[in-house]
Amino acid sequence: MAVFTAEVFQNEFMADGATDVHAIVTVTSSGAGAAGASGAGVAEIVMIDSSGSMAGPNLDAAKYAAQVAVDQIADGTWFAIVSGSHVAARVFPYPNAALDMVQMEQGARAEAKRAIGRIAATGGTAMSTWLLLADRLFATVPQARQRHAILLTDGKNESEPRHALSDAVRRVTGHFQCDARGVGSRWEVEELREISTALLGGLELIADPNEIAADFRALVQRSMARGVADAELRVWVPQGGQTLFVRQVSPTVEDLTARRTEVNALTGAYPTGSWGDEQRDYHVAVRVASKPVGTEQLAARVQIAVDGQVLASGLVKARWSDDASLTARISPEVAHYTGQAELASAIQEGLAARAAGDEATATVKLGRAVQLAQETGNDEATSRLRRVVEIDDATEGTVRLKRDVARLDEMALDTASTKTTRVKR
Structure with missing residues (x-):
């Protein structure tokens, strides 16, 4: 049976008149077991793009990866295995x-692998x-409470109106x-981000394309290792209080605020998906009425x-004080995330501005991204940013846009922008 623990990191001291409380909640799961061990309780679908643009090495690699x-x-x-073009087809079961x-x-x-080998590239793309x-396929196995899919494409969703995907x-x-x-x-990052964000992936x-197989192998292994089908993060606030936002901040940034469902008048629930043996961090911000010192x-x-x-x-506390040495402290966990x-x-807004031809905004946003990556020790982000901008001063966020940048x-x-580094404790 899975064991969960929750640990809260915050500065609970509030200045006179302050109302907003921020905390990082670290949730750890252990003993979750393997999803595959629950047999009929698990379902997996692999969807690979079989549109005309995939013809050649991409499709060959995708079929091998599947x-x-x-x-x-x-x-x-x-x-089940699904091939997708301007229409979707169930490849296996036949x-x-x-x-x-x-x-x-x-x-x-053996039959599934044989069926995958017969997939041919044709048509457009309508994800x-x-x-x-x-x-529809998942709905036929209601006994499978843990349902996971992989979607692979190489192109834009251009065979249907944009709203159809949404x-x-x-x-x-x-x-x-x-x-x-x-x-x-x-392919378009925003299209796949819309899918992965909404579907907690x-x-x-x-x-x-030669790297698809290793990625697929890791994805399915991770899926099979998640023995908890679904867990929710619940946030209770006192009467008159308000939850400002709930975000997953590690291993990736995912805003869960709009996904809230009501448990009762004072408690909201936020989906976190399936769990294996792992650790995730959440940033919870609430507003309460100010109280006397x-x-x-x-x-x-x-x-x-x-x-x-x-x-x-885990408990998030508030203590009002007139001691500035206490109230001025910033929780390192809250500051980091x-x-x-x-x-x-900043990365996503900077790249969007650059694509729109707004170089001034792009420079400001990407400069701020460089500064934040430096401050939070995100070396991977800094390395990726260097391929898009010339960094004159990382501490000040002074950059120049590069003229010739590979797409x-x-x-x-863009795709790695939401990956975070863990706070050093």
Whole structure:
């Protein structure tokens, strides 16, 4: 049985008149077990782009990667393979099969790999059809509470109106998790980010098609290692209080605020998806009424719950003081992750401004990104930023835009913008 713990990091001292309380809550899961061990409780779908643009090395590599992924799916897991172009097709189980998804066993594994080998490139790209088909397939195995998909594409979603993809994402949100992968430089980061963010998955650029197989192998292994199908972060605030925002800040920045559902009048729940043995950090900000100096109050109770059962809890406190040496302290955890969240926004806004031809805004935003990466010790972000800007002074955030930037370098910076470094404790 999984064991969860919650640890709160904050400066609980508040200045006279202050109302906003910030805390970093570290949630750790251990003993989660393996998803595959629960057999019929797990379902996996691999979706690969089979549009005309994939013809050649990309499709060859994608088919091989899908076969590698099939080898990682644990026996007993419900699974299916989908090929996607301007329409979606179930490759395995075969179209004439009685079941939409089958449980993995030796014979099914061999037939699935054979079916993948027959996929041919043709048509355009309409990813809404891929997601909707996956949703219909998952719906046929209600006993599988843990549902995970992989989506791989090499192109833009150009065979349907833009709103069709957004509509589909909204329809399937909460039904399954999905990791999105883009191979090469012709796909749009924002399209795949919309999918991965809503479906609680990761987003990665795969520059070299030869790297798809290793990535797919790792994705399925990670999925099979997550023995908790779904957990939610619950935030209670006192009467009159307000939750300002809830963000996952490690290992990636994901704003969960808009995903809130009501548990009761004082408590909201935020989805976190499936868990293995791992650790994640969340930034919780709440607003409470100011109290007289010397007053102490519970500002929030943060809990992790599985199947409605609370497994761990942490307390966020507020203590009003007129001692500036106490109230002026900034929690290093809060400061670190506030900077990391701003870093992600600065990179994305800077790249968007650059694409729109607004060089002044791009320079300011990317300069601020360089400064934040320096302050928070995010060396990976600094390295990626150097491929887009010339850094004159990292501490001051003084940069110059490079004139000739490879699209792959821009995409690598964009897709990795939400990855964070853990705070040093």
